[in-house]
Amino acid sequence: MNGGLLVKVIVIYESKYGNTKRVAEMIIEGIKEIGGEVSLSGLNETDFDTILKYDAILIGSPNHMGGPTRGIRGFIDKLGKLQLEGKKFAVFDTYMGKDFEKAVKKMEKRISERVPGLKQIASGLSIKVLGMKGPIAEGELQKCKEFGKKITTQLKSG
Numbered sequence: 247m248n249g250g251l252l253v254k255v256i257v258i259y260e261s262k263y264g265n266t267k268r269v270a271e272m273i274i275e276g277i278k279e280i281g282g283e284v285s286l287s288g289l290n291e292t293d294f295d296t297i298l299k300y301d302a303i304l305i306g307s308p309n310h311m312g313g314p315t316r317g318i319r320g321f322i323d324k325l326g327k328l329q330l331e332g333k334k335f336a337v338f339d340t341y342m343g344k345d346f347e348k349a350v351k352k353m354e355k356r357i358s359e360r361v362p363g364l365k366q367i368a369s370g371l372s373i374k375v376l377g378m379k380g381p382i383a384e385g386e387l388q389k390c391k392e393f394g395k396k397i398t399t400q401l402k403s404g
């Protein structure tokens with residue numbers, strides 16, 4: 247569609263204390279470094295119909311009680327109503343303690359079940375925070391940027 251030159255990505259996240267938002271911002275830095283065009287949107291600011299303009303949707307949630315937030319679950323369910331065939335997705339979470347990748351895996355499963363037209367670009371990114379309100383553990387932010395770069399490179403290669 248765009249010859250692999252321009253890829254448009256939207257990053258939608260929920261964040262109670264700002265850590266998942268910070269992760270989203272770092273992913274975006276990575277996307278921009280590779281020349282992707284990207285929009286950032288908090289869950290409640292998301293203009294649902296504009297989602298169709300993007301090649302890829304990234305969805306981020308803090309781990310709340312072992313999974314994504316209720317808001318993110320509802321958002322995924324709503325995506326099922328859009329025609330998203332041929333578009334791509336990836337997810338990310340923030341977690342504390344032992345819940346590495348738990349919310350990410352649940353989001354991936356929910357998307358595959360409820361929005362089957364969306365295809366996964368990369369396996370989800372799970373970022374550790376040191377307490378309920380953060381901060382993000384040392385070394386984790388670099389992974390976010392790499393994740394953004396990896397996704398954009400893959401989207402560009404089709």
Ligand SMILES: Cc1cc2nc3c(=O)[nH]c(=O)nc-3n(C[C@H](O)[C@H](O)[C@H](O)COP(=O)(O)O)c2cc1C
Pocket residue numbers: 260261262263264265266267308309310311312313340341342343344345346375377378379380
């Ligand atoms: C209501 C609530 C439930 C939580 N439950 C879990 C949990 O089950 N497992 C876990 O690893 N972290 C849990 N956490 C910690 C969150 O993952 C942490 O607060 C979050 O990553 C911070 O992200 P944010 O700044 O974007 O809100 C919980 C936090 C809240 C507020």
